[in-house]
Every structure is written in structure tokens, then in C-alpha cells.
Amino acid sequence: MLTRCLGARRLRQIRRAFRHGAVTFLCLFLTVIVLRGTIGAGKFGTPQQDFDNLRHHLNSHRRVLEEQHSEKTTTTSNNYATFDISTILVDEPPSKDEITRDPKAPYTLGPRITNWDQQRKRWLQQNPNFPNFIAPNKPRVLLVTGSSPKPCENPVGDHYLLKSIKNKIDYCRLHGIEIFYNMALFDAEMAGFWAKLPLIRKLLLSHPEVEFLWWMDSDAMFTDMAFEVPWERYKDHNFVMHGWNEMVYDEKNWIGLNTGSFLLRNCQWSLDILDSWAPMGPKGKVRDEAGKLLTRELKNRPVFEADDQSAMVYLLATERDKWGDKVYLENGYYLHGYWGILVDRYEEMIENYHPGLGDHRWPLVTHFVGCKPCGKFGDYPVERCLRQMDRAYNFGDNQILQMYGFTHKSLASKRVKRVRNESSNLKMAIRNVNPVNPI
Amino acid sequence: MGQDTLSAQKRATATALPTTTALAASNARRNPPRSRQISKTFNNIKITILCGFVTILVLRGTIGVNLGSSDADAVNQNLIEETNRILAEIRSDSDPNEPDEPDIALNASSSFSLGPKIRNWDRERQQWLQNNPEYPNLVRGKPRILLLTGSPPKPCDNPIGDHYLLKSIKNKIDYCRIHGIEIVYNIAHLDKELAGYWAKLPMIRRLMLSHPEVEWIWWMDSDAFFTDMVFELPFSKYENYNLVLHGYPDLLFEQKSWIAVNTGSFLFRNCQWSLDLLDEWAPMGPKGPIREEAGRILTANLKGRPAFEADDQSALIYLLLFKKVWMEKVFLENSYYLHGYWAGLVDRYEEMAEKYHPGLGDERWPFVTHFVGCKPCGSYGDYPVERCLSSMERAFNFADNQVLKLYGFSHRGLLSPKIKRIRNETVTPLEFVDRFDIRRHHPSTTQSKS
Numbered sequence: 092m093l094t095r096c097l098g099a100r101r102l103r104q105i106r107r108a109f110r111h112g113a114v115t116f117l118c119l120f121l122t123v124i125v126l127r128g129t130i131g132a133g134k135f136g137t138p139q140q141d142f143d144n145l146r147h148h149l150n151s152h153r154r155v156l157e158e159q160h161s162e163k164t165t166t167t168s169n170n171y172a173t174f175d176i177s178t179i180l181v182d183e184p185p186s187k188d189e190i191t192r193d194p195k196a197p198y199t200l201g202p203r204i205t206n207w208d209q210q211r212k213r214w215l216q217q218n219p220n221f222p223n224f225i226a227p228n229k230p231r232v233l234l235v236t237g238s239s240p241k242p243c244e245n246p247v248g249d250h251y252l253l254k255s256i257k258n259k260i261d262y263c264r265l266h267g268i269e270i271f272y273n274m275a276l277f278d279a280e281m282a283g284f285w286a287k288l289p290l291i292r293k294l295l296l297s298h299p300e301v302e303f304l305w306w307m308d309s310d311a312m313f314t315d316m317a318f319e320v321p322w323e324r325y326k327d328h329n330f331v332m333h334g335w336n337e338m339v340y341d342e343k344n345w346i347g348l349n350t351g352s353f354l355l356r357n358c359q360w361s362l363d364i365l366d367s368w369a370p371m372g373p374k375g376k377v378r379d380e381a382g383k384l385l386t387r388e389l390k391n392r393p394v395f396e397a398d399d400q401s402a403m404v405y406l407l408a409t410e411r412d413k414w415g416d417k418v419y420l421e422n423g424y425y426l427h428g429y430w431g432i433l434v435d436r437y438e439e440m441i442e443n444y445h446p447g448l449g450d451h452r453w454p455l456v457t458h459f460v461g462c463k464p465c466g467k468f469g470d471y472p473v474e475r476c477l478r479q480m481d482r483a484y485n486f487g488d489n490q491i492l493q494m495y496g497f498t499h500k501s502l503a504s505k506r507v508k509r510v511r512n513e514s515s516n517l518k519m520a521i522r523n524v525n526p527v528n529p530i
Numbered sequence: 531m532g533q534d535t536l537s538a539q540k541r542a543t544a545t546a547l548p549t550t551t552a553l554a555a556s557n558a559r560r561n562p563p564r565s566r567q568i569s570k571t572f573n574n575i576k577i578t579i580l581c582g583f584v585t586i587l588v589l590r591g592t593i594g595v596n597l598g599s600s601d602a603d604a605v606n607q608n609l610i611e612e613t614n615r616i617l618a619e620i621r622s623d624s625d626p627n628e629p630d631e632p633d634i635a636l637n638a639s640s641s642f643s644l645g646p647k648i649r650n651w652d653r654e655r656q657q658w659l660q661n662n663p664e665y666p667n668l669v670r671g672k673p674r675i676l677l678l679t680g681s682p683p684k685p686c687d688n689p690i691g692d693h694y695l696l697k698s699i700k701n702k703i704d705y706c707r708i709h710g711i712e713i714v715y716n717i718a719h720l721d722k723e724l725a726g727y728w729a730k731l732p733m734i735r736r737l738m739l740s741h742p743e744v745e746w747i748w749w750m751d752s753d754a755f756f757t758d759m760v761f762e763l764p765f766s767k768y769e770n771y772n773l774v775l776h777g778y779p780d781l782l783f784e785q786k787s788w789i790a791v792n793t794g795s796f797l798f799r800n801c802q803w804s805l806d807l808l809d810e811w812a813p814m815g816p817k818g819p820i821r822e823e824a825g826r827i828l829t830a831n832l833k834g835r836p837a838f839e840a841d842d843q844s845a846l847i848y849l850l851l852f853k854k855v856w857m858e859k860v861f862l863e864n865s866y867y868l869h870g871y872w873a874g875l876v877d878r879y880e881e882m883a884e885k886y887h888p889g890l891g892d893e894r895w896p897f898v899t900h901f902v903g904c905k906p907c908g909s910y911g912d913y914p915v916e917r918c919l920s921s922m923e924r925a926f927n928f929a930d931n932q933v934l935k936l937y938g939f940s941h942r943g944l945l946s947p948k949i950k951r952i953r954n955e956t957v958t959p960l961e962f963v964d965r966f967d968i969r970r971h972h973p974s975t976t977q978s979k980s
Contacts, residue, residue: 117581121588128592169910171688179920181945191951201955214960218970220670240947242693247617249692250685256699257715264714269707272700275934275949293937296959297967474616481620488718495736497720505683507718513645 176242198280198373200292200365207359211299221300223357225267228323230302232354234263235287235294237273238309238465247477248465254484255309261491262313268305284399285372292365295357308351309465311427311458312483316490318424318449320354325419329356330364332403333427334420343408345385345392348420349427350400351458360417367414368406371397424449430459434479437486437502446490457483478503620685642723642816644735644808651739651802658742665743667800669710673745673765675797676737677706678730680716681752681907690919691907697926698752704933705756708968711748727793727842728815735808738800751794752907754869754900755925757879759932760968761866761891763797771861772799773807775846776868786851788828788835791862792869793843794900803859810853814845866891872901876921879928879944888932899925920945936966 168174185191192198204210215223223231236259243249256272263270276282277289287306295304303322325331334348355361371381381397389401407414425433433454440453449455459480461470469476482502489498496511659667667674679702686692699715706713714737719725721732730749737747746765768774777791798804814824824840831851832844850856867875875896882895891897901922903912911918924944931940938953953962964970 121581121585124585124592125588128588168915169913171690171906171909171911171915174688174690174915174919176690176693176919179916179923179945180947181943182948183942183946185950186942202957204957204959210958210960214963221969238696242690246689247620247685247692249689249696250620253681253692253696253699254717256696256703257717260699260703260713260715264712270703271707272703274697274700274947275930275939277937277939277949297936297963299960299963473612477616477620492718495720495740497718499718505718507720 180241192280198370198377200278200289200369203366204296204362205359207296207362211357214299218300223300223302229267230322231300232266232268232303232305233271233294233298233301234259234268234305234307235271235273235291236307236309237286237290240274240276243465244467245465251464251477251480252309254480255312258312258484258487259307261487262316265316266319269301280373280375281369282374285369285378288365288369288372288399291355292362295355295361299357301357304355304357306350306353306355307456308458310460310462310480311352311456312480312487313455314428314433314457314483314487315446315449315453315455316487317446318453318455320426325354325356327417328419329358329360329417330354330414331419331421331426333422333425335422336420339404339407339420340411340415343389343404345389345401345404347404348400348407349458349460350403351460352427352456354426364406364414367410368399368402371402372399425451425454425456427458428454428456430457430462430479430483433457434482437482441486457486459483617685642813642820644721644732644812647809648739648805649802651805655742655800662743667743667745672710674743675711675746675748675763676741676744677702677711677713677748677750678716678733678737679713679750679752680729680733683717683719686907687909688906694906694919694922695752697922698755701755701926701929702750704929705759708759708933709762712744723816723818724812725817728812731808731812731815731842734798735805738798738804742800744800747798747800749793749796749798750898751900753902753904753922754795754898755922755929756897757870757875757899757925757929758888758891758895758897759929760889760971761895761897763868768797768799768861770859772801772803772859773797774861774863774868776864777862778864779862782847782850782862786831786833786847788832788844788847790847791843791850792900792902793846794902795869795898807849807856810856811842811846811849814840814848815842867893867896867898869900870896870898872899872904872921872925875899876924879924883928883931901925932968936963936968938962 215221225231236256238252243252256270259270262268271294273290276286277293278286281289291304291306295301331354332348332350333352338344338347370377371385372378378396381402382395385397385401385405386392386394389404392401407418433451434457444452446453459476462476462480463469464476464480485499485502485504489502492498492507493510496509496513497507498510500506500508659665679699681695686695702713705711714733716729716733719729720736721729724732734747734749737744774797775791775793776795781787782790798808813820814828815821821839824845825838828840828844828848829835829837831848835844850860875893876899886894888895901918904918904922905911906918906922927941927944927946934940934949935952938951938955939949940952942948942950956962
């Protein structure tokens with residue numbers, strides 16, 4: 092039939108062309124496959140990705156089936172292992188009457204206050220029950236720390252946060268310091284490491300009886316329970332951070348100081364420096380641009396968005412005349428102690444020294460920078476970080492337990508053993524630090 | 531091959547008339563010589579097999595035999611495995627690096643005791659207080675209190691358990707900061723034999739002896755949350771008592787119920803009487819056959835108690851029932867929720883926020899919401915997980931709202947981790963401090979210094 096329409100020769104030609112086309116197509120197909128397999132083809136992906144997609148697709152179908160089946164049971168399941176927190180947390184959208192900041196206006200932490208010193212002084216006079224000094228040379232201190240209101244991504248993250256706050260509770264109980272554990276994000280624009288700025292400002296203004304606010308990261312632990320901060324040394328300063336003058340002012344090194352553990356006096360100067368510190372913080376374009384500026388200007392800083400520590404180095408280095416005389420960069424003791432150089436020496440310290448020194452011989456604070464136990468990935472191997480955090484925690488905890496006649500079996504062990512026969516002799520039981528109850 | 535056939539056909543059509551040759555050609559095509567057909571098919575099959583073989587080779591070379599691992603995935607997998615291994619090690623009780631040394635053996639005899647018997651604690655404590663006036667047991671007219679709470683030394687069976695332990699301690703830190711109470715968070719088992727719910731006994735005794743300046747020791751379970759941040763304990767009611775428990779006299783004396791009192795939140799005065807009671811309470815605790823046997827006795831004697839090993843609550847009830855002399859100094863509190871069973875309270879928080887105000891402490895605004903039976907640190911609770919955890923979240927946020935009020939914020943909803951502003955920022959923040967700071971409105975804090 093076809094031959095009658097087209098003619099035999101034509102038909103043969105068509106058939107031949109067809110066969111040629113088939114062979115060409117086959118060869119082309121093979122070539123594309125080989126090229127995809129070796130070079131990859133951008134958004135069209137590689138066979139590996141195809142395989143993953145296929146597997147995922149099949150799995151998701153299977154998971155949907157499983158979920159549907161188990162949906163009836165999860166709402167009534169008593170098993171904590173299968174629980175998913177997202178089923179109970181509700182991220183409600185902002186309501187209409189919520190007070191929000193005008194997004195077009197430049198960022199500020201709050202309306203500018205100019206007479207905070209006078210306001211506070213008057214308040215302190217009117218409220219003699221809430222003095223800002225609880226003993227001569229002992230100011231009222233509020234230790235502020237915090238973590239996210241959502242569970243950690245890392246399954247053991249919350250356990251280490253718990254041990255960290257217990258460690259801080261112990262130190263603060265011995266030294267008469269109050270604690271504020273923050274789990275709320277006060278300003279969504281200043282999320283991440285910048286979240287402490289609006290929090291600190293809010294706490295300074297709401298607690299005029301507090302003389303010093305001590306910010307401490309959640310990954311920092313007290314390892315010297317006896318050391319008392321030398322408050323008289325700072326009577327003429329308002330901001331105390333661990334750092335070195337040369338590294339900040341001369342070298343502009345981004346780790347010249349550390350904002351993981353610092354003291355800030357409750358005064359007008361502090362409100363001003365917070366206002367000057369904040370502009371690099373707002374999430375998005377501002378923070379990214381600021382990050383680029385900081386990487387350019389500061390020594391050794393890697394490329395990432397602006398962080399509060401680099402911003403402070405930059406602020407101090409560029410406006411030294413304005414702020415420098417009230418900033419004390421402390422390096423006589425470890426107000427912040429980088430864990431890498433301390434954790435392996437704990438046994439040596441126990442043998443050769445004693446608590447109360449606060450410096451390299453017996454550090455006040457061991458700060459696990461870079462470990463990020465709450466997140467999934469840190470800058471260091473997981474095992475080293477977690478094991479060393481256990482050791483630092485036990486090192487500090489031993490100093491508490493020893494007051495009660497116990498100690499950990501070793502720095503790696505959770506178990507405790509008795510080291511002192513219990514006696515009814517009270518004199519053995521008295522703690523030898525100087526606790527003061529501020530209330 | 532095909533080409534031969536084609537050329538053969540071309541030759542055929544070239545030499546014949548169009549119509550007939552076409553017909554002949556089509557005939558030829560329809561019935562080609564058998565052998566040619568077979569060889570053609572054979573050749574086709576050969577080509578197909580060859581191409582198929584090449585395709586498979588290429589695909590194998592690109593996707594790989596393992597069907598799924600590339601470099602990045604392998605690293606990820608390793609990391610996850612390592613984390614899981616470390617987790618398992620952290621969760622295990624054993625210490626691989628050290629042998630089990632014998633502890634200083636104090637209790638070699640068969641009878642268990644918390645420590646050497648002390649008989650004159652009241653006098654010794656009084657003497658210590660006189661010698662150390664800088665650590666008074668009364669501060670501004672209020673007795674000095676120490677809140678004791680704790681959790682096991684290992685991570686919880688599930689990560690969500692640790693997260694709620696963290697929220698629970700934050701909640702306690704907030705209440706205690708506002709009311710000037712010190713906290714001791716215990717993560718150590720001081721006595722191997724008294725593990726689990728019994729671990730509080732040696733710790734209470736230890737703290738009493740080490741802190742003579744403390745007047746009351748307040749034990750609180752880790753699954754109990756403060757939900758009234760303003761309410762303060764009415765200590766004037768307890769002047770003649772040494773143990774304050776939440777409980778109901780009829781449940782205790784008439785029904786002998788095992789839940790007549792609750793040892794999840796109670797107060798012990800720091801005195802000789804308390805040390806004696808602790809010594810009498812402890813013997814049912816030691817792990818093993820003693821605890822099992824004691825459990826059987828308790829189930830037999832207390833109403834409604836299921837069969838399980840002896841717990842501290844049942845043991846205390848048994849003690850109070852069968853040695854009535856102790857009841858003289860025990861105050862059974864039920865005018866406010868020193869312990870508030872969560873199930874009847876958590877759904878009413880919105881209603882409470884609307885109708886009442888903090889400071890009441892009772893069923894209108896419960897002082898403590900206690901999540902008995904939820905056991906978030908374990909693997910299984912007595913109630914559905916979702917109900918327990920969403921209720922704990924609600925209780926936590928309900929309390930947190932009272933703390934955040936001073937700062938001008940509130941949670942967006944009782945299940946929401948996010949907060950919203952409820953008060954504009956101002957250049958005179960101290961007027962709000964005067965109005966909203968809980969400490970400033972408490973009668974005891976506005977008194978002049980004692």
C-alpha cells in the first residue's frame with residue numbers, strides 16, 4: 092500500500108534514512124550518557140542524582156504510606172523515640188495589633204535614651220532595698236546566657252546545654268550572682284550571634300539594680316569555682332573583655348578579643364556603645380555587606396557574614412578615642428579561655444596548682460569556641476569536642492563535689508566516689524569561698 | 531545485512547517496469563529468502579546485544595556498582611555513624627577506661643544508713659549560726675531556702691527529654707531569681723544503692739549538713755514547672771512544722787491511698803527531726819532485693835498501688851501511717867498547688883489568663899504544674915507523648931509570659947516559641963519597671979531590712 096503512494100524507490104530511501112536515523116540516534120544517546128556520567132550536565136544532573144531522585148521518590152511514597160498508617164498511632168503513641176517536635180510547636184504569624192518596627196527606617200535597638208545615668212541614680216535612691224552593690228567592692232552582677240527555644244539539631248546538644256547551665260548555676264550560687272537564661276528571640280532582625288544585643292539592652296534597662304551584666308556563651312564553662320572577678324580593677328571601666336590591646340588596636344586581628352564572655356556596666360556609656368555596635372547586625376544585605384567590609388579590614392578574618400566579635404574589633408580599632416579609655420582588655424586571667432590549649436592539661440593542673448588562680452594555671456572559663464554542640468556540624472571533630480566538654484564539666488564539678496566530700500572517679504567519668512569520710516564535724520563541711528546572698 | 535537487501539531490491543526495481551516491478555518487489559519483500567531473513571534477524575540481534583552491552587558498561591561506569599555512595603554522602607554517613615557511636619558511649623553507664631575501684635567502705639554492715647548517726651544537729655547548727663552572723667538563716671524576714679532538683683547523669687533516652695529538662699531548669703531559675711532562692715542542680719548519684727527517685731534522700735541530707743545557713747530545703751522534681759511566678763510560700767503557716775507536703779488528710783488516713791501525698795515538691799526544715807526522718811525513710815530504698823521486697827509490702831498496704839519496686843512516695847506514706855508520731859510535725863498543704871497534677875490544669879491556661887491573675891497559687895492560677903507520669907527523659911510515658919509535651923510547652927510558655935511581662939514581650943501563643951512585643955519601647959523604662967517587676971510588689975521585699 093505504501094509503495095503505491097510513495098513509489099518503491101522512495102520507500103526504500105525512506106527506509107534507509109530511517110535506519111540511518113536510528114543508528115545515529117542510538118550513538119547520540121550513548122554519547123550523551125557517557126558525557127553525563129563523566130562531566131555532568133548542570134541542572135540536568137548526573138546519573139547519580141537521577142538515582143537519588145528516583146530512590147527518594149519511591150521512598151517518599153513508601154513513607155507517606157507509613158505515615159498514613161502511623162498517623163492514627165502517633166497521636167496516641169507513648170513512645171518518645173518516634174516523636175517529632177514540629178507536630179506541637181506552632182509558629183503563629185504576627186497578629187494585626189502587634190507592635191513592629193518600621194522596616195524602612197534605619198535599624199536601632201530602641202529609642203535613644205540620653206539620661207540613663209540620672210534615671211538610674213534616682214531609682215536607686217528611691218529603692219534602697221535593691222542596692223547596686225551587695226557588699227563593699229562587690230557589685231550586683233547578672234549573668235546572662237541562653238539558647239534556642241527549639242530542640243538542638245544534634246541529639247546530645249541539649250544534654251550539654253543542661254550540663255553547661257548547671258555549671259553556671261554552681262559558680263553563681265557560690266559567688267552571689269543572679270542568672271538570666273534566655274530562650275526568646277527579642278528581635279528577629281538580629282538573629283544568631285547578634286541576638287544578645289537587644290537582650291542586653293533590654294536587661295540593662297529593666298534591671299537598674301544590676302551594676303554589671305555578664306554575658307556568657309552557652310558553650311563556655313566555669314572551670315575555677317573559687318576565683319572571684321577582681322571588681323575593683325574595673326572601677327573606672329565599663330566594658331571588660333578578654334583580649335590583647337596590641338591585637339585589637341595595632342593588628343586589628345579579628346580574634347584580638349572575645350565576645351563570648353564579657354562584663355558590661357549598666358550605664359549610659361554602655362547604651363551608647365550598644366547603639367554603635369548594632370548597625371552591622373540586621374540580617375540580610377546589611378549583615379552580608381558588613382561581613383565583606385570586616386573581612387577586608389581585619390586581619391585573618393575568613394569570609395562570612397558580619398559577626399558581633401569582628402564588629403567590636405572594628406569599632407574599637409576605628410573609634411579608639413571615643414571608646415578606648417573605658418574598655419578594659421583583660422588577659423591576666425581567663426575571662427574567656429580557648430579550650431584547645433587548656434583541656435589536655437587538666438590533670439597536670441590538678442597535680443601542680445589549686446583553684447582560685449583563674450589564669451593559665453587554673454582557668455576561670457574554658458570556652459568551647461567552634462564546637463557548636465547544639466548544631467549538626469562544628470569546626471572540630473565531634474568526638475574531641477564532646478569528650479573534652481565532659482572533662483571540663485567534671486573538672487569544674489569536682490570543685491563543687493569536693494565541698495560535699497565527693498569527686499568524679501576520673502575526669503571522663505560520670506560516676507562519683509567519696510573522698511572524705513563523712514563526719515558530723517561541721518567544721519569540715521563549711522565551704523571556704525565567700526558566698527553572699529544578694530537579696 | 532539491510533544494505534544487501536536494499537541493493538538487491540534496487541537492482542530488482544531498476545530492471546523491471548514500475549507497477550509489476552513494484553509488485554514483484556513487494557512480493558520479494560514480503561517473502562524474502564528464508565536464509566536471508568534469518569541472517570538479517572541474527573545480525574540485528576547481534577547489534578542489539580552489542581549496544582546493550584556498551585550501554586550497561588557506560589552506566590556502570592557512571593552510577594557505580596554500590597548504587598548510592600558518592601564522596602559527599604560517604605563523609606556524611608561517616609559523621610552520622612561516628613556521632614551515633616559517641617552517643618551510645620555517652621549513654622552507656624560503663625566507663626571503659628577505669629576499673630571499678632572499691633569506694634571508701636562506710637556501710638559494710640548489712641543495715642543501710644545514709645551516714646553516721648548525728649544526734650545534736652540542732653545545737654551544732656545554732657552554734658554555727660551564732661559564730662557566722664554573715665550567713666543568717668533569715669534574710670529580710672524570709673527564711674533562707676535552697677531549691678534542690680536534678681536529673682540522671684546520662685543523656686535522656688531521647689533528645690526531646692533533655693530539651694524539656696533544660697526548659698524546666700530555666701523555669702526554676704526564673705522563679706528563684708525573682709524570689710531570692712538558691713538552686714542546687716544535682717546530676718551525681720551520691721549513693722549507688724539509692725539511685726533513681728531515691729537519689730534525693732542522700733542529697734537532701736548532704737545539703738542540710740553542708741549548708742547550716744539554709745532554713746528550708748525544697749525538693750522539686752525535674753518534671754514540675756512553676757506556673758505562678760508571683761506566689762510565695764506562706765512560711766508563717768509552717769512555723770511549728772518541719773515537713774511541708776502537698777496532700778489530703780482523708781486520702782491519707784482513711785483511704786491509705788498511695789497518692790495521698792506527693793513527694794515531687796516538698797520542703798524539709800534543716801533540723802535534727804528531718805535528719806531522723808530521712809534515716810527512717812531510707813531503709814526501703816537500697817536497690818535490689820530490699821527495694822523489691824519493700825515494694826511488695828507497700829502494694830499490700832496502700833490503696834491503689836500497682837506492683838513495682840518501692841518508691842520514695844509510697845514509703846513515706848507508709849511511714850507516716852504506721853508511725854503516727856511523725857505526723858505532729860508534718861503539714862499537709864492543699865490550700866494551694868505546692869504540687870498540681872497537670873491533667874486538670876493545662877487546658878485551662880487561657881481561661882486563667884483571662885479571668886484571674888498571678889499570685890493565687892491555687893486552682894485559679896496554679897503554683898506548680900507537675901507532669902507526673904509523663905517521663906519525658908525515658909522511652910515511654912504513661913500518657914500519649916504529644917499530649918504530654920504540648921502540655922509541658924504550654925505550661926512553660928504560660929510561666930515565661932509572666933517573666934517576659936517585665937520586658938514588654940509575650941509568647942505569640944502558648945505553643946509558640948516566638949515572642950511578640952506588647953509594649954512600645956520608651957525613653958523612660960523605669961516607670962514600667964516599677965509597675966511590672968514582681969519583686970518590687972512583694973510585701974516581704976518592701977519591708978525594711980531585718
